Amino acid sequence: MPEPVAPAATAPAGRVRLRGVERTFPTTDGARTVLRDVSLDVEAGEIIAVVGPSGCGKSTLLRLIGGLDAPTAGAIALDDEEVRAHDDTTAIAFQEPRLLPWRTIAQNVAIGLPRGTRGRAAKERVAELLELVGLSHAAEQRPREVSGGMAQRASLARALARSPRVLLLDEPFGALDALTRLKMHDLLLDIHRAQPTTVVLVTHDVEEALYLADHVLLLRNLHAAQAEPERPRARVVALGSTSGMGALGPARTPDPVPAAADLEPRRSGSIARLVPVPGSRPRDRGARSFTDLRSALLDGLGVHKLTTQENA
Ligand SMILES: Nc1ncnc2c1ncn2[C@@H]1O[C@H](COP(=O)(O)OP(=O)(O)OP(=O)(O)O)[C@@H](O)[C@H]1O
Numbered sequence: 001m002p003e004p005v006a007p008a009a010t011a012p013a014g015r016v017r018l019r020g021v022e023r024t025f026p027t028t029d030g031a032r033t034v035l036r037d038v039s040l041d042v043e044a045g046e047i048i049a050v051v052g053p054s055g056c057g058k059s060t061l062l063r064l065i066g067g068l069d070a071p072t073a074g075a076i077a078l079d080d081e082e083v084r085a086h087d088d089t090t091a092i093a094f095q096e097p098r099l100l101p102w103r104t105i106a107q108n109v110a111i112g113l114p115r116g117t118r119g120r121a122a123k124e125r126v127a128e129l130l131e132l133v134g135l136s137h138a139a140e141q142r143p144r145e146v147s148g149g150m151a152q153r154a155s156l157a158r159a160l161a162r163s164p165r166v167l168l169l170d171e172p173f174g175a176l177d178a179l180t181r182l183k184m185h186d187l188l189l190d191i192h193r194a195q196p197t198t199v200v201l202v203t204h205d206v207e208e209a210l211y212l213a214d215h216v217l218l219l220r221n222l223h224a225a226q227a228e229p230e231r232p233r234a235r236v237v238a239l240g241s242t243s244g245m246g247a248l249g250p251a252r253t254p255d256p257v258p259a260a261a262d263l264e265p266r267r268s269g270s271i272a273r274l275v276p277v278p279g280s281r282p283r284d285r286g287a288r289s290f291t292d293l294r295s296a297l298l299d300g301l302g303v304h305k306l307t308t309q310e311n312a
């Protein structure tokens with residue numbers, strides 16, 4: 001793994017706020033609400049992990065924060081500015097590296113540079129990013145010539161190229177083998193130290209969430225839950241309307257981040273739990289302090305403890 005390098009000229013990490021966010025999709029059987037009543041603060045520089053059963057809306061949430069999709073109700077702001085489509089201040093990386101096969105690793109990373117970055121500045125920034133992710137030696141190789149882990153590191157470097165204030169990662173390590181995944185965790189922490197950015201990480205892996213995140217957000221699948229009582233709908237805020245930003249003010253909603261002791265599931269909406277992870281990074285993966293948290297999260301994911309024969 002590469003040593004962390006000196007911080008590049010980065011934009012400061014961004015603070016993300018969501019208030020009463022809902023996303024409903026039209027379907028042939030009528031409308032289907034995938035996310036409901038999502039209110040959340042992600043502080044600048046924080047790493048938040050999003051876990052939840054398949055189909056509960058994790059990727060949808062990430063797309064909303066990245067401005068790739070718009071909420072049907074509620075509001076999302078990055079540093080008090082409403083999130084816009086094609087916002088240059090966020091970057092997203094996925095489970096598959098999505099590199100262009102006919103371009104070299106360096107050229108793929110360069111795709112992520114801010115518009116107008118050319119010549120020597122572009123070359124130097126790409127070299128710096130490749131060093132950050134330990135790929136300097138592979139700069140001239142094509143994606144098919146490198147391993148899955150290397151391709152994923154190139155994808156991370158491409159996402160970091162524009163020095164995003166918010167880095168959105170959708171199961172970025174899900175397709176990697178176990179050892180490579182563990183190495184990628186430490187690489188992500190190195191990157192986070194070298195280029196402080198706010199990270200929203202979607203993962204299926206509770207251990208990964210506990211190792212990396214400051215908070216873990218557990219989402220529930222609205223359609224697997226029992227019928228909930230009717231509640232007033234969140235106010236719709238049109239994207240691009242500055243008047244809607246009032247909805248993000250502190251007066252509208254109490255701080256949605258619960259006290260440290262809040263391990264109790266929430267009763268309605270998409271957020272089942274939002275829990276702080278104790279201890280500072282790097283963490284001990286086997287820490288006993290995680291035991292209750294791990295059980296609560298696994299329980300929320302529908303993975304119940306197996307009864308062992310040990311005490312029988
Ligand atoms: N553009 C769309 N139109 C209609 N339905 C959609 C659209 N995008 C997502 N959905 C639906 O929203 C639900 C949530 O999808 P999403 O991809 O966010 O889930 P997820 O939690 O990321 O799942 P996974 O863990 O399998 O990746 C799914 O039922 C999906 O079919």
Ligand SMILES: [Mg+2]
Pocket residue numbers: 058059060170
């Ligand atoms: Mg997904």
